[in-house]
């Protein structure tokens with residue numbers, strides 16, 4: 001069942017503020033995305049099923065604890081290229097995840113007057129088999145028009161239907177979210193902010209600029 005989670009933890013909001021700042025340089029920008037990936041991982045874990053277990057400590061006594069079974073069933077897909085640092089953070093939490101990549105590009109020339117949407121060129125897809133117990137996390141820091149993520153999901157879900165489908169984004173828009181949930185009503189969108197606008201070039205406003213260019217130093 002679809003839902004939207006805005007991570008309002010002050011640390012996440014502070015890191016996002018650094019990312020938005022035009023004076024933040026490449027290395028700090030990438031580090032910020034890594035840190036947000038880790039925080040997003042914590043937030044996603046909060047929604048996972050937990051079972052109670054018992055272990056024996058070196059003192060020979062029993063201690064009650066928990067096990068998060070879902071941690072063994074995570075599949076992470078990174079959308080090249082801007083998702084790479086975000087995924088570096090996510091795998092610190094989901095160390096055992098099976099992983100895949102999709103290379104997607106917004107075709108800037110496809111932007112038509114009167115429509116926000118872009119055609120998406122997908123040039124490489126490598127996705128592991130997705131099983132019914134899996135939690136699928138598709139990472140892409142920017143969810144602007146939703147053109148990219150809807151195209152990516154179309155490809156990825158051919159590899160199997162998971163128990164949950166999570167989009168891990170940093171900034172989303174209302175337009176993009178509605179588009180994703182219209183096509184994939186079961187999707188769960190995690191984000192740090194929902195920004196109010198998309199400009200005529202398809203950039204989120206106020207946004208943070210071009211995430212790929214800022215993380216990797218140019219187009």
Ligand SMILES: O=P(O)(O)OC[C@H]1O[C@H](OP(=O)(O)OP(=O)(O)O)[C@H](O)[C@@H]1O
Pocket residue numbers: 079080081082083104105106118140141142143144145146147148149176202210211212213
């Ligand atoms: O919701 P949308 O309107 O589709 O926009 C979001 C996409 O735009 C950017 O990709 P871009 O094509 O710039 O590739 P890059 O990550 O390599 O820079 C970003 O990384 C998202 O994938």
Ligand SMILES: O=c1cc[nH]c(=O)[nH]1
Pocket residue numbers: 082142144202203204205207208209210211212
């Ligand atoms: O604002 C935006 C929109 C899409 N992709 C980006 O990198 N930034």
Ligand SMILES: [Mg+2]
Pocket residue numbers: 210211212213
């Ligand atoms: Mg880009």
